[in-house]
Amino acid sequence: MRTRTLFDKIWDSHQIAETDPALLYVDLHLVHEVTSAQAFSGLELANRQVRRPDLTMATVDHGVPTTGRSLGIRDPLSKRQVDALRSNCERHGIQLYDIDDPRQGIVHVVSPEQGMTQPGMVIVCGDSHTSTHGAFGALAFGIGTSEVEHVLATQTISQKKPKTMAVEVGGHLPNGVTAKDLILGIISRIGVSGGQGHVIEYRGEAIRDLSMEERMTICNMSIEGGARAGMIAPDETTFAYLEGRPMAPKGAAWDRAMADWAELRSDLEATFDSIYSLSANELEPHVTWGVNPAQTTSITGTVPEPDAYSDLAQREAAVRALAYMALTPGTPIVDIPIDHVFLGSCTNARLEDLRAAAVVIAGKKVNHRVSAIVVPGSMQVKQHAETEGLDKIFTDAGFEWRDAGCSSCLAMNPDVIPAGARCASTSNRNYEGRQGRDARTHLVSPAMAAAAAIAGHFVDVREWS
């Protein structure tokens, strides 16, 4: 029998017919208020039902406010979207974690947290960062609105088979260097199109060392490296995370699942279409200086000189990026002043992220020039954090402690970064205008964002006392 990668195994077990493009069965369809609206109305126009409401889960996240929720949603557009999702879910019998539900949150945080995301699944959602769920050894990718309609109607998705890429990370992440720094490091090496047309499997010692939440951070940003999806083979860490979660299998079903999941790894002799290797030992905390996640350097570095790029396109992109970011080549990264700090998003707003930031800021005050907010990834994360007293640490330091949602990551709700302001953000995208018109985004890890909030500029969190 031919050797297969983890990806091949999931693909083969979900392929309904040997066609090109293939038709895949979908085990879990995640829905939020922004990309689902058209899909539901399309369904109704065609007089069709949702094929498997029991395999469909919805939450509100993209446009919801993160403050004053008891007053309802003030923004009329967001309100309409949420109202629509509510009535669509009701009509079709879909579980919705609504704005007042204690489980509400960012779709990519809620599903793993509830134990819905499981190894070996095919998971889709009308959102780029669906790749997050690959952390569990699932094949998870974003789909467009018309595809959302297709999945609602048929529970299947038509897909061209992607190529496979292995990213092998040896060594160990040094102290103060996080999963966020690792994925930024990978993207800066392979480039924003480096993973184009591929599904990445992250492997190696440094990956095995990661917690589930860290693995989610890695897989989440696969899309920023151009890949269709990212995945990590499930192991004891995965199983320990899942056991006992509300939607995880129980009893005999759990034992059967464990037996199946144990098979979910690339065969020893399996070959990938491409392989990229790096060592975690040499990594440092990263800060993006430009307008894509590959335009990044380490905290000890400086804003680059565009002429240092031999490639014309890269040089021109650097010139543009520096103009937008209002940065001068040669400026040490630690000298860049910060106006806003956003600790949130599907990349970095889980409990461990909040803990990492809280350690840095405990007993300190946010710099007087900085406005800083914490937006937990879900209301569950928020609640757990409050049980641990993290909220107190944040608010004492001068952070605002918000309700869960996508918030400033993409500024679809009121949490917009003002024009010209510079934001240290734990999110995943830094293109022009992402966080608000003319807002300048620097992507960093939670610890780095927290340290910047206190200092008022970037600092090397490894030297933080």
Added chain:
Amino acid sequence: MNRYRIAVVPGDGTGPEVIAEAVKGLRASADHHGFELDLVYSEIGGERYLRTGETLTSQDFGLLREVDAILFGAIGHPDVKPGILEQQVLLRMRRELDQYVNLRPVKLYPGVTSPLASVDPGSIDFVVVRENSEGLYSGTGEFRERGSDREIAIQESVNTRTGVERCIRFAFELAAKRPRRHLTLCGKTNVLTYAWDLWQRVFDEVASEHPSVTTGYAHVDALCLWMVEDPGRYDVIVTDNMFGDIITDLGAAIQGGLGIASGANLNPNGVSMFEPIGGTAPGFEGRGEINPLAAIGASAMLLDSLGEVEASVKLERAVGQVAGSLPSLRAGEMGISTAEVGDHVVRLLLADEAAGVAR
């Protein structure tokens, strides 16, 4: 989730300002319709030419050939001798990428003032398909006895069977997709008897393959008259390079001016380029007063070419709504800034998305 790689060429003058708003529209569409955009910016234009002496480099072509589409602002620079950028950038790009169709939608949105006093809003909605690679623009001709009293300058109109046929085929296919399914051939068969004989023969031949499309013919002079007196009669107009150049400007005038006029240079089998046709508007550079609607409209056309039809329709609709709400479409007279017009379009786009659901 589809992923598209788009080359963005903001260019000179007000190009960067309007392209920034077009990108805003593209990004919002991507977020709401679930597709990914990789935008690759290029410095092609007068500024770079003055700095480096380069018009189009092999690296530029490397980029332009490998992307899914090109979003183009405008190029032209007061310090660059006229003709250099036009010949060595615009025409060369068009030729090398074989963009053989110039597409110019002409639509009068409700609320927009047309210089035509008697037209009803909504009555002007046609598309000009202009042959973009040959005709009088092929550059062939000669001088005879140059400098003498008997000098003759001959400019040749070159019309190849291949060139004419692919343009006409494109026009029929486009017309077949539109609700009215009507195609008008605009020429001058009574005087330019060689070129237009070929056009007419090919037109008739391709028409027989498209029984669902009704056809008509107008001499270019008559068509100009009707475009002013009764523009509502046209759906798709196909014409050659020279006539197309003229009637598309007339089209821009009756739809409310250059502020709303978007166009595309298409290679239906290759890489196409989408642009506001207004140029660099040097007097308005850096003032935030230029109208970005033409550029945003061009990005809507770009989405259509990628197959993101629904996203395209929505974006274009939002452009139309904003156009109708502005006191004027002219630069400096819009009442709000360039960026605010862009924000307004995005806002309406989102409202439209939300409305789709709530019904």
